[in-house]
Amino acid sequence: MALMTGEQYMESIRNMNMQVYMFGEKIENPADHPILRPSLNSVRMTYDLAQMPEYEDLMTAKSHITGEKINRFAHIHQSTDDLCKKVKMQRLCGQKTAACFQRCVGMDAFNAVYSTSYECDQAHGTNYHDNFLKFLEYCQTNDLTTDGAMTDPKGDRSKAPHEQEDPDLFLRVVERRPDGIVVRGAKAHQTGIINSHEVLVMPTISMGEKDKDYAVAFSVPVDTKGIYMIIGRQSCDTRKLENTTMDVGNPEFGGVEALVVFDDVFVPNDRIFLNGEYEFAGVLVERFAGYHRQSYGGCKVGVGDVLIGAAAVAAEYNGVQKASHVKDKLIEMIHLNETLYCCGIACSAEGSATPSGNYLINLLLANVCKQNITRFPYEIARLAEDIAGGLMVTAPSEKDLKDPVIGPVVEKYFKGVANVSTENRLKILRLIENLTLGTAAVGYRTESMHGAGSPQAQRIMISRQGNLAEKKALAKSLAHIEE
Ligand code: SF4
Ligand code: FE
Numbered sequence: 367m368a369l370m371t372g373e374q375y376m377e378s379i380r381n382m383n384m385q386v387y388m389f390g391e392k393i394e395n396p397a398d399h400p401i402l403r404p405s406l407n408s409v410r411m412t413y414d415l416a417q418m419p420e421y422e423d424l425m426t427a428k429s430h431i432t433g434e435k436i437n438r439f440a441h442i443h444q445s446t447d448d449l450c451k452k453v454k455m456q457r458l459c460g461q462k463t464a465a466c467f468q469r470c471v472g473m474d475a476f477n478a479v480y481s482t483s484y485e486c487d488q489a490h491g492t493n494y495h496d497n498f499l500k501f502l503e504y505c506q507t508n509d510l511t512t513d514g515a516m517t518d519p520k521g522d523r524s525k526a527p528h529e530q531e532d533p534d535l536f537l538r539v540v541e542r543r544p545d546g547i548v549v550r551g552a553k554a555h556q557t558g559i560i561n562s563h564e565v566l567v568m569p570t571i572s573m574g575e576k577d578k579d580y581a582v583a584f585s586v587p588v589d590t591k592g593i594y595m596i597i598g599r600q601s602c603d604t605r606k607l608e609n610t611t612m613d614v615g616n617p618e619f620g621g622v623e624a625l626v627v628f629d630d631v632f633v634p635n636d637r638i639f640l641n642g643e644y645e646f647a648g649v650l651v652e653r654f655a656g657y658h659r660q661s662y663g664g665c666k667v668g669v670g671d672v673l674i675g676a677a678a679v680a681a682e683y684n685g686v687q688k689a690s691h692v693k694d695k696l697i698e699m700i701h702l703n704e705t706l707y708c709c710g711i712a713c714s715a716e717g718s719a720t721p722s723g724n725y726l727i728n729l730l731l732a733n734v735c736k737q738n739i740t741r742f743p744y745e746i747a748r749l750a751e752d753i754a755g756g757l758m759v760t761a762p763s764e765k766d767l768k769d770p771v772i773g774p775v776v777e778k779y780f781k782g783v784a785n786v787s788t789e790n791r792l793k794i795l796r797l798i799e800n801l802t803l804g805t806a807a808v809g810y811r812t813e814s815m816h817g818a819g820s821p822q823a824q825r826i827m828i829s830r831q832g833n834l835a836e837k838k839a840l841a842k843s844l845a846h847i848e849e
Contacts, residue, residue, distance in 0.1 A: 368429075368435055368506070369426070369435065369436070370508075372411075372414040375410055375413045375509075375511070376397065376410060380395070382587075382588065384593075385593065385594035386594070387594065387596045388402075393597075396560050400606045401597075402560060402597070404465070404619050405465075405560070405561055405619075405621050405622035407463075407619050408463045408466065408468060408619045408620060408621060409468050409511055409561045411459060411462050411467055412425075412511075413437070424451055424454050424455040425437065425438055425455055425458075426438055427441040427448065429441070429506050430444055431499065432503065432506065434506070436507075438455055439469045439472065439473045440473065440506045440512075441473070441506075442477060443725040444723075446715050446725060449714035449715075449717045449727055450714040452473070452664065453660065453663055453664035453707075453710040453714055456661055456664025456668065457668040457710075460665045460666065460670075460672070461668040462668075463669075464616050464619060464673075464797070465619040465620050465669070466808070466809035466813065468561055468562075469511050470661045470665065471514035471515075471557050472562065472564075472566060473514075473657075474514055474661060475512065475566045475568060476505075477653070477726075478568070478650055478653035478656075479654075480724050481653060481720035481722040481726065482639075482646055482650040482653060483583075483639045483640065484722035485649070485722070486640060489643070490643055494639045494641075497638060497639055500636065501636075501637060505563075505564060508563075510562075511558070511563055511564075512566050512585070513556055513557070513559045513562035513564070513588065514566050514568070514654065515553040516553070516568045516655075517554050517555050518536040518537055518552070518553060519535050519536075519625075520536065520570070521535035526574065526577055528576045528577050534550055534552070536570065537551030537553065537567065538551055538579040538580045538582065539580075539582050539641065539642075543632075545635060546632055546633050546635050547584070547632075547633050547641065548631065548632050549567075549582060549584070549628050549630075550630050552628060553625075553626045555623050555625075555817075556595070556623060556624050556625070557622070557817075559588060559623075560595055560624060564585050564587055565588050566583075566584075566585045567583060567584050567628075568640075569647040569650060570651065571648070572651060573644040577644055577647075578642045579642070581640060581642055582641055583639040583640035584638045585637050585639070586631060591631070591632075593627065593628055594626075594629070595624040595625065596627070597622065598622075600620075600805040600808050601803060601805065603805055605804075606805075610763070610764040610765065612792060612796055613763055614800065614804075615796035615797045615799055615800025615801070616805075619806075620806065621805075623808065652827070653726060655818055655819050655823065656726065656727055657727060658817070658818035659713075659736030659739075659819070660714060660732045661710075662735065662814070662817065662818055663711070663732075663739070665809075666739055666743055666810065666814055667703055667704075667707045667710065669810050670706070670746055671703065673699075673750050673798065673802075674696065674700060674746070674750070676794055677699065677749065677798065678696055678753075679794045680753055680754045680755070680794050680798060681696070683783060683786045683791045683794060684755065684782045684783070685782060685783045686753075698745075698749060702745055703742070703746060705738065706738055706739060709735030709738055710735055712735075713727040713729075713730075713731035716731055729831055730828065734824075736818055736819065737821060737825065740814060743814040744811065744815075747810070747811060751802055757780065757792075758795040761780065761792050761796070762776050762780075767788065780792065
C-alpha cells in the first residue's frame with residue numbers, strides 16, 4: 367500500500383496507543399476529541415488530496431527507492447522541480463485547510479537526515495544512511511506521517527547542552543547498550559506529533575565534543591514506551607467544546623503542538639541516524655531549518671490566500687468593496703503574499719544536489735524567505751483586521767444569534783448589505799478572527815515569527831551566506847581601489 371486514503375489514515379492513528387495529556391487529564395481517544403480532531407482533519411487533507419487525479423502531480427511523486435507512487439510528503443527531492451512542487455503542494459494544502467497541516471516537518475526532516483547521514487558515513491564509516499534508508503522506505507511504503515522533532519526546551523540559552531544545570535533540558539543518550547541506546551529529554555512545540563505515526567528526532571543546535579551525548583538522531587513510533595505528550599493551549603481552543611460551528615471560525619481544520627517527553631526511551635541500533643558525531647549536528651540543523659524555512663513560502667502563502675479572500679468577502683458584506691482604500695489594501699495583501707511565494711519558489715529553483723544526491727534549497731534564499739515570513743503575515747493580518755472592522759472581536763455568539771428571543775435582534779442590528787444574511791457576515795468575521803487571533807493564529811501568526819527558527823536565527827544564516835566579501839570586492843574593483 368503506497369497511498370493511504372484519508373479514512374485509513376484516521377483509523378491508523380486511532381489504533382495507536384499514544385500517551386496524550388491535556389487540561390490535566392489523560393486523553394483516551396485524542397483522534398476523536400473535539401479540541402484535537404480538527405488538527406487530525408488537517409493532516410488527513412494531505413492524504414485526501416493525494417487521491418485526487420487533479421492534484422496527483424503535486425501531491426504524489428515516484429519513490430527513488432522503490433519506483434512506486436508515494437505521497438510527496440514522504441519524498442526525497444530529486445531535482446529543483448521537486449523542490450518547487452513541494453512549495454506548490456504546501457500552498458495548496460494551506461488553501462484547503464487554512465491551518466497548519468503538520469506533515470511538512472517530517473518531509474523536511476527526511477531530506478535533512480538523508481544527506482547528513484550519508485556525509486557522516488563518508489567521514490566516519492558509520493552505517494547511518496543505510497539505517498535511514500530502511501526507515502524511509504518503511505514510511506514511504508506504508509504512507510506514514512512522521513513528526514520531525516528538533517526543538518529542545520534549551521533551559522538557560524547562554525549555556526551549551528552539557529553546561530545546563532538540568533542535563534535533560536537537551537535530549538541526550540543516557541545509556542549505550544549492545545542492541546541500541548536509551549534517550550532522555552524532551553522536544554518542545556512539536557507540530558502534529560499526536561497525528562503522526564513516527565517521530566524523527568534530531569539535535570537542535572551545533573555542538574562541540576563535550577556535547578557528544580546530545581548529538582543524536584533517531585526515529586521511533588510515537589507510541590513507544592516512555593514517550594508522552596502534553597498538548598499546548600491555543601487561544602479560543604475551548605470554543606471547540608461548545609458544539610457550535612460559527613464561533614470557531616474554521617470548524618473543520620486546525621493545528622496542534624505539544625511537548626513530547628522521552629522518559630528513558632529505548633532506540634534499537636537500526637533506528638539510529640547519528641550517535642555522538644557532534645560535528646554533524648550543526649549541518650543537520652542548518653539543513654532541516656533551511657527546508658522548513660522554504661516550507662513557509664508555501665504553507666503560509668496558502669493560508670494567506672484564505673485570509674485575503676476572507677477580507678475581500680467581509681468588505682463586500684459591509685458594502686465597501688468599491689472604496690479605493692479597501693481595494694488598495696487588498697492589492698497590498700496580495701503583493702505581500704505573492705512576495706513570500708516568490709521567495710519559496712526562488713530558493714527551490716536555485717537548489718542544488720548534495721553529495722548524497724538529494725536536492726537542497728538555496729540556503730541564503732530560504733533564510734530570506736523565512737525572514738520575510740516573520741513580517742509580512744503580520745502586515746497581511748493587520749490589513750485584514752482593518753478591513754474586517756471591530757465587529758470581528760465584539761460580535762455576539764452563535765447561541766445569541768440562534769436564540770428565539772434575542773436572535774432576531776442580533777440578526778437586525780448586525781446586518782450589513784441587505785442581500786447577505788447576518789449569519790454569513792458573522793461567519794466570515796469569525797474566520798478572520800480565527801486566523802489572526804484564534805486557534806489558527808498559532809499557525810499563521812506567531813508561528814510565522816518563531817516556527818522554523820526565530821528571526822535572529824535567519825539573520826545569522828543570512829550574514830554567513832550573504833558573501834559580503836565578494837560584494838566589497840565588486841565595489842572596490844569598480845572604484846579602481848587598489849590596496
Ligand atoms: Fe507545514 Fe507550515 Fe505546519 Fe510547518 S507550519 S508543518 S510548513 S503547514
Ligand atoms: Fe512550523
